[in-house]
Amino acid sequence: MTEIVFYILGAAAVISGIACILQRNPVSAALWLVAAMFALAGIYVLLNAQFIGAIQVLVYAGAIMVLFLFVIMLLNLGRETSDIRRWPALMAGAAIAAGLAAPLLALRLYSPARLASEVSGSPVFGDPGAVLSQGAAAQGLAESQGVVGAIAGPLFQTYLVPFEVTSVLLLVAAVGAVVLAKRRL
Amino acid sequence: MTPELKGFIVLTVVKMLVVFTITLVGVALLTLLERKVSAWMQNRRGPNRVGYAGLLQPAADGLKNIIKEETLPDEANKILFMLAPLLSFVPALMLAAVIPFAAPLPVAFDFSLPVLGRFVHDGLVPMVVADLPVGFLFVLAISSLGVYGIALAGWSSNSKYSLLGGLRASAQMVSYEVPLGLSIIPVILLSGNVSFGAIITEQQTGLWYVLPLFFAFFLFFVSGFAETNRLPFDMPEAESELIAGYHTEYSAMKFSMFFIAEYANIVTVAAMTAALFFGGWDIPFTRWDQTPGLPQTLASGLFMFGKTMSFVFVVMWVRWTLPRFRYDQLMSLGWKFMLPLGLVYVMLIGSAVWLIENMLGVGSPVTRGFLLFGLNLGLGYLIFFIIDRGHVVRGSTARPEAVH
Amino acid sequence: MPRDYSAIIILGLFVIANGILMIGASHLLSATRRTATKIAPYESGMPVLGSARERFSVKFYLVAMLFIVFDIEAVFMIPWAAGFRQLEGMRGLLLIEMLVFVGILAIGYIYVWKRGALEWD
Numbered sequence: 001m002t003e004i005v006f007y008i009l010g011a012a013a014v015i016s017g018i019a020c021i022l023q024r025n026p027v028s029a030a031l032w033l034v035a036a037m038f039a040l041a042g043i044y045v046l047l048n049a050q051f052i053g054a055i056q057v058l059v060y061a062g063a064i065m066v067l068f069l070f071v072i073m074l075l076n077l078g079r080e081t082s083d084i085r086r087w088p089a090l091m092a093g094a095a096i097a098a099g100l101a102a103p104l105l106a107l108r109l110y111s112p113a114r115l116a117s118e119v120s121g122s123p124v125f126g127d128p129g130a131v132l133s134q135g136a137a138a139q140g141l142a143e144s145q146g147v148v149g150a151i152a153g154p155l156f157q158t159y160l161v162p163f164e165v166t167s168v169l170l171l172v173a174a175v176g177a178v179v180l181a182k183r184r185l
Numbered sequence: 186m187t188p189e190l191k192g193f194i195v196l197t198v199v200k201m202l203v204v205f206t207i208t209l210v211g212v213a214l215l216t217l218l219e220r221k222v223s224a225w226m227q228n229r230r231g232p233n234r235v236g237y238a239g240l241l242q243p244a245a246d247g248l249k250n251i252i253k254e255e256t257l258p259d260e261a262n263k264i265l266f267m268l269a270p271l272l273s274f275v276p277a278l279m280l281a282a283v284i285p286f287a288a289p290l291p292v293a294f295d296f297s298l299p300v301l302g303r304f305v306h307d308g309l310v311p312m313v314v315a316d317l318p319v320g321f322l323f324v325l326a327i328s329s330l331g332v333y334g335i336a337l338a339g340w341s342s343n344s345k346y347s348l349l350g351g352l353r354a355s356a357q358m359v360s361y362e363v364p365l366g367l368s369i370i371p372v373i374l375l376s377g378n379v380s381f382g383a384i385i386t387e388q389q390t391g392l393w394y395v396l397p398l399f400f401a402f403f404l405f406f407v408s409g410f411a412e413t414n415r416l417p418f419d420m421p422e423a424e425s426e427l428i429a430g431y432h433t434e435y436s437a438m439k440f441s442m443f444f445i446a447e448y449a450n451i452v453t454v455a456a457m458t459a460a461l462f463f464g465g466w467d468i469p470f471t472r473w474d475q476t477p478g479l480p481q482t483l484a485s486g487l488f489m490f491g492k493t494m495s496f497v498f499v500v501m502w503v504r505w506t507l508p509r510f511r512y513d514q515l516m517s518l519g520w521k522f523m524l525p526l527g528l529v530y531v532m533l534i535g536s537a538v539w540l541i542e543n544m545l546g547v548g549s550p551v552t553r554g555f556l557l558f559g560l561n562l563g564l565g566y567l568i569f570f571i572i573d574r575g576h577v578v579r580g581s582t583a584r585p586e587a588v589h
Numbered sequence: 590m591p592r593d594y595s596a597i598i599i600l601g602l603f604v605i606a607n608g609i610l611m612i613g614a615s616h617l618l619s620a621t622r623r624t625a626t627k628i629a630p631y632e633s634g635m636p637v638l639g640s641a642r643e644r645f646s647v648k649f650y651l652v653a654m655l656f657i658v659f660d661i662e663a664v665f666m667i668p669w670a671a672g673f674r675q676l677e678g679m680r681g682l683l684l685i686e687m688l689v690f691v692g693i694l695a696i697g698y699i700y701v702w703k704r705g706a707l708e709w710d
Contacts, residue, residue, distance in 0.1 A: 027265060027340065034333070045594060054322040055664055062329025063660045066359055067653040069336055073352070146378040147318045152672020156683055164686065166665070167693040170658045174697040177654035178706045181647045190592070197596040201603065251611075252618045259628040271608045278604045282597065315596035322667070323597075344630035356649050359656040366663035370670045377674025379667070433631050438615030442608065513709035516652075520707045524659065525698070528691055531666060535673060535687065539680045 006046055013039035026072045030065060037061045050147045188295075192306035196292065200314050201282070208281050212448040213243035219501055226505045253437040258342055261434065265341035270435070270442040273334030276327045277446035280453040283323050285381050287312035287466050287486030291477050309477055311382065312466075312486065320380035324457060325366060328412065331450065332358045335414075335431050338443070342434035350430025353512065354414060360519040361411035361418075367527030368404035371534045372461050385465035389475060391550030395462040397557035400530050400564060402462040404523055406496075409454035411519070413447060415500055417507040418515060455496035456489070463492050526568075533560070651706055662694055 013036050020032035037060045044053035155163060217232065217239065224231030232239035257266065289309040297303045317323050332355045339351015372394055373379060376387040388394055395402050411418040427433070432443045459465060466485035468474045474481045510518070534557065541547045541556050629637055666687070673683055701707060 025262070027262070027337070031265075031268075031333075031337075050317075050319050051322070051668070054319045054326050057326035058322065058329055059657075059661060059664060062326060062332070062362075063359070063653075063657045066332055066336070066355065067650070067657060069333075070355070070649050070653045073336075073340060073649075146380065146383070146671060148322075148373070148379050148668050149377060149671040149675045151668040153676060155668055156672055156676075156686055157679070160686065163665070164689055164693075167662075167690045170661060171693055171697040174655060174658045174694075174701055177651055177658075178701050178704050181651045181654075182704055182706060193592060194595075194599075197599060201596070201600050205600075205603065205607075251615050253615075254619050254621055255616060256627055257623075258630055260630065267612065270612070271605070274608045275601070275604050278607075279597070279600060282600050314600060315593050317593050317597070342630070344632070346631065352649060356652045359653060363656060363659045363663060366660065367666070370663065370666045373667060373670035374673055377671055379671065428631065428633065437619055438611050442611060516709045517707065520655075521702070528695075531670075532688065532691060535670075535684055538673070539684055543677070543680055 002046060006043065009039045009042040009046065012036075013043070027069065030068050030072060033068070034061050034065050037065065051151055188303040188305040191302065192294065192304045195304055196306060196310055197314065200310075200312070204281055204286070204314050205278070208278060208449055208452065209445070211452060212445050213247065215448045215452070215497065216246065216444070217243050218497075219504075222498065222501045223505060226502070247441070250438055250441040255437045255439065256434065258344065258434050260343040262341040262343070265337050266434075267439070269334050269338035269341060270439040270446075271334075272337060273331060273446040274442040276330045276334075277449040277453070279327055280324055281449070281456065282314035283317050283320065283381065284453070284456045284460055285311060285313040285316075285385060285465060286456075286489050287482045288474050289477050290479065290482040312482060313381070316380070316382065318380055320378070320382075320384070321369065321457070321461070322379055324453070325362075325369070328450070328453070329362060331412075331446070334443075334446070338435070339431040342431075344434050346428045346433045347431050350427045350433070353427075354431055357414070357418065357515065357519075358412055360516060361408045361523070364404050364519060364523035364527045365408035365412060367524070367531060368401045368408060369461070370527075370531045371398045371401040374531070374534055374538060381460055381465065384461060385467060387550070388464040389467045392554030392558075393462065393464045393467075393469075397554040397561070398462065398534065399558070399561040400526065401534075402458070404527055404530070405461065406454075406458055407523065409458065410500070410503070411515075413450040413454055413500075415447075415451065416504040417510050419509060451497060451500055452493065455493045455500065458496050459489060459492035465489060530564075533564070648709065655701065655706070658694075658697070662691075665690065 016032045016035035016039060020029045020036060023029040023032060037056060041053045041056040041061075044050070044056055220242075221231045221239070232242040235241040235245045257263065289311045291308070292310045293307040295303070295305050295307075335358070336351050336355040339347045339349075339354070342348070372384060375391075375394065375397065376384045378384065384394075410416075432440055435443065466474070466489040468485055468488050474485050537557060537560055538553070541553050547553050547556070669683060669687055673680060676683065
């Protein structure tokens with residue numbers, strides 16, 4: 001059952017992604033991207049990352065894509081034609097796409113056993129058994145503390161510094177936006 | 186599929202049909218109620234020709250909207266023009282699904298149908314269409330999508346009024362989404378969970394959150410006005426400036442769908458306010474409603490309905506009390522007053538909870554609630570009498586120059 | 590838990606079907622007579638002047654950008670607030686962490702205010 005839902009959501013994500021590229025009208029392309037975000041949110045929920053799923057919709061579909069839409073309207077990109085129609089551009093696009101697809105196809109070479117052995121050898125991930133038991137522990141935590149409370153412990157203890165650095169990143173974004181938009185002041 | 190899963194689906198479909206029907210009929214009656222309330226406040230009669238006291242007016246309006254001619258502007262982007270009302274309508278009607286509307290009801294059944302097989306259910310049924318663990322994050326996420334319908338309606342019509350209305354609306358909605366999000370944080374600080382069920386249970390054992398978190402309630406309700414584009418925040422469709430704003434070019438059912446979405450959003454904001462700050466379906470001063478049973482479910486449902494409708498009434502009351510903001514005033518209220526107030530309030534409540542529970546060692550939620558209420562009174566005095574020097578609370582009549 | 594989301598999917602399909610039905614019914618039942626005046630953009634009865642596809646003020650872009658920044662800040666506060674109730678032992682640390690986080694963003698907020706990005710002229 002879960003697998004069927006995953007394939008439906010995956011297909012929806014891929015189809016909307018392709019439709020987003022193929023659309024000539026930039027506003028329609030942005031809407032297809034929103035649809036892709038939705039399918040991704042569904043996949044997160046399926047992975048039991050419900051908070052991330054909600055945030056995916058709230059931040060990406062509800063905030064960042066609104067900015068995209070504003071920029072499209074702002075620059076008056078409403079023309080329903082595209083400048084990129086020449087062969088060199090198409091060829092370059094195809095080459096980049098093939099380059100990006102190659103690593104994905106290479107993943108086919110990995111059997112679950114080989115993946116497990118390589119992961120256990122890596123200094124970052126360590127023992128897969130330990131990782132899996134952590135996952136099970138996280139699920140238990142989510143049931144006892146609610147889906148949001150379970151995130152708080154790791155986020156504000158283990159990843160304390162990245163969390164604080166995020167605020168600097170947001171600060172830079174705010175200042176940068178003002179500097180770019182208000183250059184004449 | 187197991188018989189239990191089929192039983193769950195049957196219950197879900199029944200609850201969904203009930204909530205959907207109540208929302209749509211409620212929205213239809215709200216359009217009448219709005220006109221009646223307006224009439225009452227302006228000392229007129231309001232609609233009174235169709236049916237007894239105008240009760241059939243919504244039906245007549247609906248029929249008229251269905252058979253009216255559809256216009257499709259020549260230069261409009263056809264697909265997006267058709268899609269925009271749907272993008273407003275769908276999120277608005279999905280929101281009510283996660284708000285609990287009554288005490289849980291014990292249900293037991295076990296029956297078989299010829300083709301579909303056996304259906305089983307035994308146990309408490311929460312009176313909510315989808316009891317999601319992410320609770321009101323779902324409401325926040327889905328309501329943030331409402332901006333697409335409005336922005337696209339404005340853009341795709343290819344008319345200047347629509348475009349200005351859509352643009353104003355989207356800028357306003359995103360501006361007030363931040364205070365809306367911030368106003369919910371103190372609620373999580375006290376309840377520790379985002380699911381509506383947990384929040385209502387916390388309020389049953391302690392105080393209703395409107396007392397300890399009065400300013401959060403204030404921020405939430407005001408942002409709710411802005412999110413639903415109601416007066417005094419109705420810049421997007423300010424009729425004296427923009428004809429009808431983003432739906433200038435719409436007619437017939439497509440226009441109607443924007444209208445339905447707006448009223449459904451008002452109901453959602455009112456129901457959210459009731460659930461987050463006024464105890465949801467909780468019946469005050471009694472513990473009778475906490476033991477499950479049919480009379481308890483019905484009575485608590487009635488209470489939830491009453492609370493929601495009183496907030497809807499406040500929304501209509503405000504419409505005839507306050508004039509429309511100027512656009513720069515509206516933006517500075519959001520960015521210069523509500524945003525910093527929300528941030529300071531979150532930190533204040535956090536510090537106060539730490540002080541009360543960890544330092545003073547107060548365990549009872551009621552005592553904690555009253556201590557926080559005292560803090561709110563102090564903050565209110567600080568804001569309205571010291572920082573604002575009494576301008577808002579005193580009103581215009583008491584100004585010295587008005588005497589002469 | 591996935592069971593509850595199935596309810597959302599059922600509701601979503603139902604609402605979308607309803608919306609399409611409403612538009613479709615109105616489309617079938619209404620008579621359409623398109624005239625040149627009717628399909629022109631509405632401009633209070635005056636002849637249409639220019640096109641609506643103009644460029645906008647950069648202010649709207651700025652509002653959307655600042656909205657993202659402060660929205661993400663609010664999103665970080667959600668797990669913080671939930672953790673605040675549950676991890677009673679480390680409330681002091683959580684409080685300081687969030688004060689630093691909000692403090693850094695407050696610098697940005699003051700800068701944005703002083704540069705006049707919140708003025709709407």
